Amino acid sequence: MDNKHYVDAIVKGSESYFRAFALADNMRHHLGDIEWILPLPNTPGPSIVYRVSLDERTANERIGELMPGLQDGTIPSYWVITPNSTPKNIVNILVSNGFKDISDPEHPELGMALDIKMIPEPPLSNPNIEVKKVVSTSEFEVWIDVVNRALHGWNMLTIEHYSSWLSRDEISFYLGYLNGIPIATISTMQDEDCASVEFVSTLKEYRNQGVATTICVKALQNLKQKGVKTVTLRSSSEAIPLYKKLGFKPYYEQILLSYRK
Numbered sequence: 001m002d003n004k005h006y007v008d009a010i011v012k013g014s015e016s017y018f019r020a021f022a023l024a025d026n027m028r029h030h031l032g033d034i035e036w037i038l039p040l041p042n043t044p045g046p047s048i049v050y051r052v053s054l055d056e057r058t059a060n061e062r063i064g065e066l067m068p069g070l071q072d073g074t075i076p077s078y079w080v081i082t083p084n085s086t087p088k089n090i091v092n093i094l095v096s097n098g099f100k101d102i103s104d105p106e107h108p109e110l111g112m113a114l115d116i117k118m119i120p121e122p123p124l125s126n127p128n129i130e131v132k133k134v135v136s137t138s139e140f141e142v143w144i145d146v147v148n149r150a151l152h153g154w155n156m157l158t159i160e161h162y163s164s165w166l167s168r169d170e171i172s173f174y175l176g177y178l179n180g181i182p183i184a185t186i187s188t189m190q191d192e193d194c195a196s197v198e199f200v201s202t203l204k205e206y207r208n209q210g211v212a213t214t215i216c217v218k219a220l221q222n223l224k225q226k227g228v229k230t231v232t233l234r235s236s237s238e239a240i241p242l243y244k245k246l247g248f249k250p251y252y253e254q255i256l257l258s259y260r261k
Contacts, residue, residue, distance in 0.1 A: 006230065006251045010111040011084045013196030013232040016189050018050040020171065024161040033062070036076050044156050049079040056087035063097050070259045081255040082111070091255060099257040107237035108253040114231045118247040119220045129211055130180075131218045134173035140166045143173050146185050150201035172222065176202070176215035184211045186219045188231075195223050197233040200242075216246055 018037055022029035026043040030036045033053050039045030054062050069075035079099070081091055095101065103109070134143050137159070144157045165171055170191065176184030183206040187199040197219065202212050223231060234254055235243050 003251055006113040006232070006249075007083050007111065009194050009230045010113055010196075010232040010234070010251060011082045012191065012194065013189070014080070014082065014111070014234055015051055016191055017196055017198050018046070018048065020165065020168075020189060021046055023164050023168070025164075026161045030075075034066070038074070038076055043161070044154075044158060045161070046156065047076040047078065049076050052079065052081065052085040052090055054086055054090065056089070059087050059090065059093050060097070063093060067097070071261055077259040077261075079257045079259075081257060083252050091257065094257050094259075099259050101255065102258045103253070103255050104237075109237070109256070110235050110240060110250040111252045111254055112233050112235055112240075112243055112248040112250050114220075114246065114248045116220070116224045116229050116231055119224065120217060120246060122217050122221070123210060123214050126210060126214070128179050129209075129214050130177040131215050132175050132177065133222075134166070134175055137163060137166065139175065140173060142182050143175055143185055146175070146182055146203060147199050147201055150183075150185070150203045151199065172219070173199075174215055174219055176211040178206055178209060178211050181206075184215050186215050188219050188223055190223065190226060190228060193227055193229045195226075195228045195231050197231060200233075200239065212242055213245070216242070220246070 021027050021037045024045060026040045027045050028038045028040065034049060035051035036049040038047045066075055070077060091101065134140050141159045144159055148155050148157055170189060172188045174186045175182045184202040185199050186197065189196050189198060200212065200216065220231060233243065233248065
């Protein structure tokens with residue numbers, strides 16, 4: 001498969017991830033040439049523009065129309081730009097309208113993909129490590145707690161608003177245990193023969209003990225059994241070595257812009 005296949009799959013996975021947040025009862029979801037999610041006032045959740053598909057001839061005018069919403073906070077100030085964002089000079093257009101590129105070139109966030117045939121063999125069995133698929137509300141509540149502590153550093157997810165995720169057939173959740181303690185998470189979101197890996201996290205004090213590798217391989221094996229052929233993710237720089245060890249390859253650097261009032 002060529003690079004475009006993998007780039008398209010990564011972008012598709014990214015968009016599916018953000019649209020999943022729109023399933024929460026406290027989220028606003030704007031569709032159209034620019035797509036974003038935004039939590040209702042005084043409720044937790046991500047606020048971000050994740051898809052930009054504008055005509056080069058009218059892009060500058062369209063951004064100008066959004067300025068009042070950007071200034072009053074009814075449109076998210078953070079924008080994700082992918083290789084499929086249009087027009088191709090969208091970054092320059094946004095910067096000329098007051099946005100700042102806040103991507104870190106020394107620690108880029110990479111769009112990565114894996115041919116499912118390349119997943120590694122499971123790690124050697126460690127009796128201290130156990131991986132469980134989340135099936136109950138109580139387990140999902142534990143999953144959310146680990147994600148918030150290990151990945152976000154604040155209570156971005158709540159069982160109150162996101163319990164509907166547990167009933168979605170296309171979304172799977174896993175908890176990794178070390179000596180009986182839940183310390184790691186992963187989620188997969190499937191779309192036909194493609195899937196994205198999300199919410200990979202390990203509590204800081206338990207890292208580098210093999211739990212992340214074990215839980216990732218388990219999730220990937222389950223995707224393979226479901227007929228998935230391509231798996232994608234977006235990785236922060238510190239997790240890239242883990243994903244490369246699992247067989248993922250980088251295909252682009254994601255760009256993040258922020259509007260400054």
